Amino acid sequence: MLYSDKVIDHFTNPRNVGEIENADGVGEIGNAKCGDIMRMYLKIDDGIITDAKFKTFGCGAAIATSSMATELIKGNSVEDALKLTNKAVVEALDGLPPVKIHCSVLAEDAVKSALSDYYTKQGIDPVPIVGEIKEPEE
Amino acid sequence: MKKRFIYADNAATTAVSENVLNAMLPYFRYEYGNPSSIYKLGRDNEQAVIDARNKVAKALGADPKEIFFTSCGSESDNWAIKGVAELMAAKGKKHIVTSVFEHHAVLHTTEYLQKKGYDVTYVPINEKGLIDPEDVKKAIRDDTALVTIMYANNEIGTIQPIEEIAKICKEKGVLFHTDAVQAVGHVNIDVHKQGIDLLSLSGHKIHAQKGIGVLYVRKGINIPNLIHGGGQEKGKRAGTENVPAIVGLGVAIEDATKNIDEKGKKITAIRNKIIDGILKIPYTRLNGDRDKRLPGNINISIEGIEGESILLLLDSYGICASSGSACTSGSLDPSHVLLALGLTHEVAHGSLRLSIEDDLTEDDADYIIEVVPKVVERLRSFSPLWEGIINNAV
Numbered sequence: 001m002l003y004s005d006k007v008i009d010h011f012t013n014p015r016n017v018g019e020i021e022n023a024d025g026v027g028e029i030g031n032a033k034c035g036d037i038m039r040m041y042l043k044i045d046d047g048i049i050t051d052a053k054f055k056t057f058g059c060g061a062a063i064a065t066s067s068m069a070t071e072l073i074k075g076n077s078v079e080d081a082l083k084l085t086n087k088a089v090v091e092a093l094d095g096l097p098p099v100k101i102h103c104s105v106l107a108e109d110a111v112k113s114a115l116s117d118y119y120t121k122q123g124i125d126p127v128p129i130v131g132e133i134k135e136p137e138e
Numbered sequence: 139m140k141k142r143f144i145y146a147d148n149a150a151t152t153a154v155s156e157n158v159l160n161a162m163l164p165y166f167r168y169e170y171g172n173p174s175s176i177y178k179l180g181r182d183n184e185q186a187v188i189d190a191r192n193k194v195a196k197a198l199g200a201d202p203k204e205i206f207f208t209s210c211g212s213e214s215d216n217w218a219i220k221g222v223a224e225l226m227a228a229k230g231k232k233h234i235v236t237s238v239f240e241h242h243a244v245l246h247t248t249e250y251l252q253k254k255g256y257d258v259t260y261v262p263i264n265e266k267g268l269i270d271p272e273d274v275k276k277a278i279r280d281d282t283a284l285v286t287i288m289y290a291n292n293e294i295g296t297i298q299p300i301e302e303i304a305k306i307c308k309e310k311g312v313l314f315h316t317d318a319v320q321a322v323g324h325v326n327i328d329v330h331k332q333g334i335d336l337l338s339l340s341g342h343k344i345h346a347q348k349g350i351g352v353l354y355v356r357k358g359i360n361i362p363n364l365i366h367g368g369g370q371e372k373g374k375r376a377g378t379e380n381v382p383a384i385v386g387l388g389v390a391i392e393d394a395t396k397n398i399d400e401k402g403k404k405i406t407a408i409r410n411k412i413i414d415g416i417l418k419i420p421y422t423r424l425n426g427d428r429d430k431r432l433p434g435n436i437n438i439s440i441e442g443i444e445g446e447s448i449l450l451l452l453d454s455y456g457i458c459a460s461s462g463s464a465c466t467s468g469s470l471d472p473s474h475v476l477l478a479l480g481l482t483h484e485v486a487h488g489s490l491r492l493s494i495e496d497d498l499t500e501d502d503a504d505y506i507i508e509v510v511p512k513v514v515e516r517l518r519s520f521s522p523l524w525e526g527i528i529n530n531a532v
Contacts, residue, residue: 001446011447012454017520032484032523035444035472039522057523059446 003060004094010064015071018053024121027113029133030106036062038110040070044118047078054110061100065107068092073111078118082130084111109133139509143456144502148343148434149292149320149493150460154386155345161389162347165382173379174368183381190388194352197395198337199328206353206371207384208364211319211340212243214353217375218315218336219247219286221361223256226283226313233257235277235285235312237269239475241292244317248286257281265480267296267426271303278310285314289321289337293475293491294426295435297325304333313359319343323394324402324432329354336361339391341383346390350383401496405433408503409494412436415507416490419514421527425479425489436492439476439485442524443517448490451513457506460491484523 003011020041030036036058043051052070056063068089073081086104090096096104112133116126145153154162165186171179173187188202195202208214223234236248238260248258259277263269274285285307290297300316307314315336318327323344329337336359341350355361367376413424413436421441440448445461452459461473472486492506518524 008450011450014520028522032487033482035483035487037522055520055522055525057442057521058444060450062444063447 001060001097001100003064003097006092006094007061007064007096010067010093011060014063014067016051016053016067016074017055019055020051020053023053023114025114025116025118027110027115027117029109029113029135030058031135032057035059036103036106038062038066038106040066040110040114042073042114042118044078049073049076049078049081058103058106059100061096061103062106064093065089065096065103066110069107069111078115081111082115084108139505141456142502142505144498144505145458146492146494146498146506147458147460148495149295149432149491151342151348152345152495154347155390155393157393158346158386158390162382162386165385169381173381174370183379186381186385187379190384193388193392197322197327197391198339198354199330199332200354201357203372204329204354204357206355206375207379207387208351208353208375209349209380210351211241211317211338211343212351213364214338214340214351215241215243215286215317216247217353217361217364218338218355219244219284220251221364222284222313222315222336222359223251224362225360227256231281231283233259233279233282235259235261235274235282235287237261237263237287238478239263239267239291239293240286240288241317241319244286244288245474256283261287263296263478266430267291267294267475267479268430269298269303271299271306274303275306275310278306278312282310282312285312287314287316289316289318289327290325290432291426291475292320293473293489294437294479295320295432295493296426297321297430297432300334301332304335307335308333320432322391324398324434326395326398329356335359341387341390344390344394346387347383350380350387352387402433405494405496405498408498408500409434409436412492412494412503412506413438415503416510419511423485425476425481432493434494436490436494438490439481440488440490440514441485442521442527443488443514445487445489447517448488448513451516452490452509455509455513457509460493461489 023041024044025042028039039055041053052074054066056066086108089104116130119126171183173184191202191205194205261273313335317338319340322339335356337354339352342348363374365376425437476486
């Protein structure tokens with residue numbers, strides 16, 4: 001498996017590992033059967049993501065994409081975080097092997113799932129804003 | 139703790155040995171003749187191929203006429219299965235018996251034959267990774283052309299009851315092939331005594347180079363030609379011989395089959411030490427029978443974490459290991475071997491295979507036993523799956 005140095009770096013020294021107590025948004029995506037579970041925690045103040053943390057079960061790419069996704073949204077507004085694409089995660093990691101692209105999709109969806117939870121907690125229906133999040137196929 | 143470099147993936151491939159390399163070197167630059175040529179340079183090469191063939195035959199308990207050089211273990215498997223299938227189809231026999239946990243070189247070949255109209259029965263394995271010869275017996279039909287069962291499994295190292303299966307095949311008048319790629323050099327093999335009709339082996343698993351293999355075909359089985367062309371390999375597999383690789387394989391198999399029992403004892407002791415060390419980690423299990431397994435094989439499932447991430451972290455500590463079969467690392471499905479053992483998908487995702495040889499020192503073993511728990515603890519510390527396992531246990 002030919003991983004870029006950036007992927008290896010984010011796997012070996014993952015950023016933002018852990019949990020946030022009383023997080024404003026928590027999202028989980030994936031399942032153990034397909035080998036990846038990502039859980040994302042967000043702290044949001046005045047529409048700004050002030051902290052993001054993750055816990056992930058999965059391969060090197062799953063851990064690296066989780067790490068990179070949290071880095072990309074931290075400090076940004078919720079609106080900007082909604083625009084995060086899996087492509088942006090892949091590019092920030094200097095690419096992923098084709099069989100691992102789905103990990104970047106999971107990372108994007110984990111962020112979206114956490115944002116959905118945030119809106120729900122605010123009493124706002126997240127679907128018109130975040131859209132439907134599909135669970136990965138087994 | 140000082141970082142070490144430990145190669146514990148000998149089931150994937152091995153380094154070419156000093157002995158093998160020295161034997162091969164002249165055949166690249168100075169002894170470059172074509173074995174089919176009449177002059178001395180050619181004749182010397184022909185003699186080198188004859189000598190290597192004799193060595194392979196001796197190591198397997200076969201006759202040199204029964205040894206065919208190929209390019210790899212997969213080629214040997216393909217040739218054996220497709221060849222016998224074609225041979226026996228002419229007699230109206232189009233059924234093959236194999237097992238669920240064969241190497242893909244066998245499974246993908248039988249799947250191909252199924253598309254071509256052959257019928258295939260896949261016998262199961264038990265929870266210890268062993269085949270019951272009775273299941274093979276039950277699977278054999280009047281139209282069975284071939285039984286192909288691996289000698290030892292590449293992932294979990296379990297050694298199959300080959301002699302009993304061969305005996306059943308003989309009684310039923312069915313040809314028996316075994317993929318012995320993982321077994322050669324680690325267990326004592328005598329094809330004639332054990333009643334094996336066809337056997338595949340690979341050079342690079344026993345310290346020869348990559349790109350050389352062997353198919354043994356018992357005398358009297360007229361397997362169809364694989365490559366049409368010149369008269370090499372009795373015309374059955376044409377193409378100018380890969381002389382350096384063949385010479386190297388001859389030396390490699392001679393070395394590998396020397397002192398198998400003594401070597402095995404030494405490796406088994408150190409293997410058991412590593413197994414016991416790793417099994418101290420909670421929520422782990424050894425995959426495959428503990429005793430009926432290759433001396434150097436360790437395969438352990440570690441719950442709550444995923445195999446590839448274990449390998450990447452081990453690599454950062456200088457340990458080369460594998461998670462199931464390296465051949466499947468491009469796919470996302472967990473190993474078919476571990477699933478066949480009855481493991482769930484989530485547990486099968488977290489397997490670690492170490493395949494060691496007699497060059498592994500006690501210090502290396504201690505290092506492995508020290509590093510693996512660290513790696514596991516680190517990955518479990520941020521695994522939501524592990525969190526679930528622990529919460530459910532409380």
